[in-house]
Amino acid sequence: MEKIILTGDRPTGRLHLGHYVGSLKRRVELQNSGLFDKIYVMIADAQALTDNADNPEKVRQNVIEVALDYLSVGLDPDKTTIFIQSQVPELTELAFYYMNLVTVSRVQRNPTVKTEIKMRNFEQSIPVGFFCYPVSQASDITAFKATTVPVGEDQAPMIELTREIVDRFNSIYGPTLVKPEILLPDNAACLRLPGTDGKAKMSKSLGNCIYLSDTPKAVAKGVKGMYTDPLHLNIDDPGHLEGNCPFIYLDAFCRDEHFSRYLPAYANLQELKDHYVRGGVGDGTVKKLLISILEEELAPLRERRARYEKDIPGVYDILRRGCEEARAAAARTLDEVRAAMKINYFDDPALIREQAEKYAAAHK
Numbered sequence: 001m002e003k004i005i006l007t008g009d010r011p012t013g014r015l016h017l018g019h020y021v022g023s024l025k026r027r028v029e030l031q032n033s034g035l036f037d038k039i040y041v042m043i044a045d046a047q048a049l050t051d052n053a054d055n056p057e058k059v060r061q062n063v064i065e066v067a068l069d070y071l072s073v074g075l076d077p078d079k080t081t082i083f084i085q086s087q088v089p090e091l092t093e094l095a096f097y098y099m100n101l102v103t104v105s106r107v108q109r110n111p112t113v114k115t116e117i118k119m120r121n122f123e124q125s126i127p128v129g130f131f132c133y134p135v136s137q138a139s140d141i142t143a144f145k146a147t148t149v150p151v152g153e154d155q156a157p158m159i160e161l162t163r164e165i166v167d168r169f170n171s172i173y174g175p176t177l178v179k180p181e182i183l184l185p186d187n188a189a190c191l192r193l194p195g196t197d198g199k200a201k202m203s204k205s206l207g208n209c210i211y212l213s214d215t216p217k218a219v220a221k222g223v224k225g226m227y228t229d230p231l232h233l234n235i236d237d238p239g240h241l242e243g244n245c246p247f248i249y250l251d252a253f254c255r256d257e258h259f260s261r262y263l264p265a266y267a268n269l270q271e272l273k274d275h276y277v278r279g280g281v282g283d284g285t286v287k288k289l290l291i292s293i294l295e296e297e298l299a300p301l302r303e304r305r306a307r308y309e310k311d312i313p314g315v316y317d318i319l320r321r322g323c324e325e326a327r328a329a330a331a332r333t334l335d336e337v338r339a340a341m342k343i344n345y346f347d348d349p350a351l352i353r354e355q356a357e358k359y360a361a362a363h364k
Contacts, residue, residue, distance in 0.1 A: 001178070005030060006146035008042030008085070011062035012052065015069040016209040017294075018193040018202040021252045022152045022185055024212075028074040030150065039080040040144050040326060041070060043319075046086040047137075050130035051120055067315055069212050072305035077318045083326035084319055085140065090330035094337060095132070095139035101168040102135060102161065110134055112157045138162040142177045143330040150183040152192065173340035177333075193252055198227030198245055210294070212301055219298065223249075223291045228283045239276040246286045247273065253293050262292040 007027060009019065031039055043066050048059045063084060070082055085091060107113060113134060117126060134157075141149055141162050149159055159182040166177045194200055195208030202209045210222040226245040231237065241247050256268045263285070266272045272289075275281045308315055338344040345351065 001147065002037040002145070003035065003148065004144055004146045004178075005036050005039040005148050005150065006042065006141050006144045006180075007040075007150050008044050008140070009066055010044045010048040011059055011066045012048050013062055013204045014065050014211045014213055016202050016211045017249075018195075018209070019069075020073065020212055021193050023150060024069075024073045024075075026150055026183075026185060027080075031074075031076060031079050036148070038144070040146070040329075041075060041080055041082050042085050042140060042326075043067065043070075043083070044085045044140070046092070047133050049086075050127060050133050051122075053127065053129075063319075064312065064315065065213075067319055068305050068308055071308045071315070071318075072212060072301040074304070077322065081322045081325050082319060083322035087323040088143070088327045088330050090327065090334045091136070091139045091143055094143055094330075094334060095136045097337065097341065098135050098138055098165050098169070099132060101165050101172075106161070106164075107131060107134055110157045110161060112154055115154075134158050134161050135165070138165045141180050142166060143333050144326070145178040145333060146180050147178060148183050149180045153184055154192070156182055156184075169337075169340075173337075176336050176340040194243075194245060194248060196222050196226045196245060198243055212298065213305060214298070216295055216299075219294050220291050223287050223294065226287065228286075232283060235282040236279045238279045239281065241273060241277065246283070246290050247276075249290055250286070250293070253290075253297060258289070258293050258296075263289045 005027075007023065009015065009023075015024065027039070027041065030036060043063055045059050045063055048062075049056060052059055067082065071077075075082060113131070116122075116130075120130075122130065137158050138161060141159075142165075149155075149162075151159065159180060163179050166179045169177050192200065193202065195202045195206060196210065197206065197208040199206060199208060210219055214222070223246065226249075227243070228246060229240045229244050232239040250269055250272075254269045259266050259268060259272075263272070266275070272281065272286070276286065335344070335347075339347070342348075
């Protein structure tokens with residue numbers, strides 16, 4: 001069986017460092033690993049519309065932003081199929097069939113759905129499309145027969161529901177769909193990068209993001225404003241690492257070789273942490289190190305993005321080709337699903353012949 005990846009993002013804004021350490025960087029590594037036969041990366045505009053139906057222009061404008069972010073981090077259209085969800089209508093048909101295989105109560109129990117509903121203040125009035133988006137995700141994954149889905153830990157309940165739908169479908173209609181496995185970030189610090197204000201999640205509405213396309217000045221401003229240890233008022237005060245944003249970001253981005261370039265007084269991050277906890281290191285020193293490391297990481301992304309920004313029609317051509325390829329793959333799966341469900345009426349000569357013989361006999 002082929003090894004296939006499906007993953008993606010909602011185009012509701014530019015992508016930020018949380019996306020980068022949580023999924024984007026790993027996607028590029030997987031793309032270049034040679035371990036997978038096919039990689040699909042989806043710009044989930046249809047899913048974004050489930051809670052932005054009154055503002056489609058927001059989604060429309062951000063499709064190109066996400067595409068540019070994808071290309072800037074190193075996703076290669078010759079190795080990875082980048083496509084737009086709404087341009088593959090087969091996904092909607094698959095989701096419609098899957099809705100018959102999962103109950104309302106099962107979706108309600110999904111902790112990710114609960115969190116998202118609360119975050120969007122949908123408790124009293126949940127759009128049906130938004131409520132059903134876990135089923136839509138199952139459609140996205142199974143349409144491409146994905147064996148691996150690299151996501152953050154918050155998406156684990158979604159993958160579990162997809163696996164349940166696959167089991168249910170295959171038990172009723174016969175072995176047709178592929179059951180996916182989740183692939184979590186291998187760096188514990190990347191499981192959930194907090195916002196610069198220390199809140200659990202980066203959010204455009206909270207203004208606590210550092211975006212991949214930010215200028216060096218904007219990155220520095222974001223780091224300088226990061227939440228640290230409120231008890232660490234003076235350099236000599238003992239410091240605390242828990243919830244201290246600069247150190248959480250250093251856990252995600254820092255390597256030993258960075259110290260010889262930017263802070264040679266220390267051999268590695270652990271030495272810096274130990275000194276900070278004892279007292280004697282200022283937050284400014286830590287933040288200056290982080291700014292240097294982030295600039296080293298993001299500068300090549302900015303350069304790559306700038307090249308693609310000079311040829312936006314070419315980026316849309318990349319997306320168009322990706323959509324055509326994705327639609328062909330999803331159509332093949334949909335054909336198999338229709339056949340398994342016995343709703344491929346015009347592609348089943350045996351059915352037509354059987355019915356013809358039945359009614360011919362009735363008129364003898």
